[in-house]
Amino acid sequence: MIKTDKNIMRGFLVLTYVFIISMLIFLVSSAFGYLNTGADRSHMLHTEVKKEQIYLPKMTWINDGNKGRKLDTQTLTQIENDYLNAWYIRHVAYKTNQTVGIDDYYTENARKNILEYVAQNEEQKITIHTTTLSHEPNIEFFSEDGQLVVLKDTNVIAYKQVYQNETFVTETTEIANYTVILLLEDGFWRIRHLVKDSVETLQNTTQTKKIASVNLQGINYYPQATPWDMYGDNFDLKSIQNDFEIIKKAGLNTIRIFIPYEDFGKANVQSSKLEKLQKVLDAAEEKQLKVIATLFDFYGDYRILDWTLTQRHAEMIVTTFKNHKALFAWDIKNEPNLDFKTRGKQNVIAWLESMISLVKSIDNKHLLTIGWSNMESAHLLQNTVDFVSFHYYDAPADFSQQYAQLKLKVTDKPIVLGEFGQSSYGGFWKPFVGSEKKQAAYFTEMLQILEAEDMSYLVWTLYDFEDIPSKVVGKRPWRTNPQKKFGIIDNKGNKKKAFECIAQ
Secondary structure, eight states: OHHHHHHHHHHHHHHHHHHHHHHHHHHHHHHHHHHTSOOOHHHHOTTOOOHHHHOOOEEOOOOSOOEESOOOHHHHHHHHHHHHHHHHHHHHHHHHSOOTTHHHHBOHHHHHHHHHHHHHHHHTTEEEEEEEEEEEEEEEEEOTTSOEEEEEEEEEEEEEEEEETTEEEEEEEEEEEEEEEEEEETTEEEEEEEEEEEEEEOOOOOOOOOOSOOOOEEEEOOOSSSTTOTTSTTOOHHHHHHHHHHHHHTTOOEEEEEEETTTTTTTSOOHHHHHHHHHHHHHHHHTTOEEEEEEEETOOOOOGGGHHHHHHHHHHHHHHHTTOTTEEEEEEEESGGGGHHHHOHHHHHHHHHHHHHHHHHHOSSSEEEEEESSTTTTTTTTTTSSSEEEEEOSOGGGHHHHHHHHHHHOOSSOEEEEEEOOOOOOSTTSTTTOOHHHHHHHHHHHHHHHHHHTOEEEESOSBOOSOOOHHHHOSOHHHHHHHTTOOSBOTTSOBOHHHHHHHO
16 A cells, blocks of 8 residues: 555655656747747737738739749738838827837938927827828839849829917928938838939819709618618528518609728628628619618728728729619718717818719719808808708708708709608607607608708608617607607508608
């Protein structure tokens, strides 16, 4: 028995010794491997540059041949990645007056000017919010040893806002040409030389279409089963086709649909979402319904450094569907003026102007508008849109007077009432306020006013809904419950009195 215990103890000690030695070997080898491995740039930078997610200006490489060594695709991709990361890090430095990451993308000589510029701005309480939207680089020389690249970056479009003491000072959009020298150091391409050869202010040359009227009698549409999630896992084409048949038989000629920014994949638009949108447009074309496609639903950032991501998103969607026969117009953003207070009117307007310019550069065939939430904001950017659109949920009796004021500001563009309606809800949270009868009376009065004004319109909305996502109007029941009852068809599929008003 004693001998057995000694053997067990001896075995335990041997196993413990082996375990300790193994752990020591593992720790030493891990440390050695770390010290002999190239630094991971995402860990070197506190800002964690990830170009594919953070900064995506349009890159158009000009390949007219270069003097020197032949440049392979992999090397070109690495140069592009490090070059754009250098631009992004500089943008962050000018915005924050912090220079984290500058050492990683600029050589000692090149970062000297940046550090001095940042120090000067910090002293004067100046911050610069800027981004580049497009580049057209051309490799002019690639050294035989593969360590040096000279490139010309032409037609670089950059937008910037200047603030002093956190107060907006000015904004500008520039187009410039640069000469750039990059050196390969520690496996990364760093900017050695960056000189602006020429620069000029870029004027807004957006052209609008001259149209007398648009002749829209339509409805804002979500499927009853999947409101605000039209293109999700429960996408039901048959149900959508049936709804379009109902809309067409009601005598309406237009639908307004919404394309959610995050749901579609942000900058990296998902092909599966595009396929579903294609089916929706095809179904509308089959019923001869015109479609107003509203971009950027539930987007609300507008930060200048976020612009390139939204541009890649819009570029993909507009390019894909610009030739679709059902498409009538692009609505750049639903109710952007609601973001003025939280995001800053200056930022929202600047983003809208930039996005309008981009969309029109891709699709100059279809009309373009902005779905303002009220008449007070509807005149904004009227010189850049093809028709003015606003939403109205106030009393019919107040409409004509407010509309008369808007027409004094907007004299040469068609004006469309993009959303209007009234809830039939009259339950606990708003007793006796609404009913189907009152809803029908509202539509009767509003449609008489719109007919007298010879004004195009789109009703909100086709269906009552069982559930309203919290992102729409929050979670408070006195807001969500009325929102459920704006439809002209109830949640059991029965046509409400309001439907008869609209159909007539």
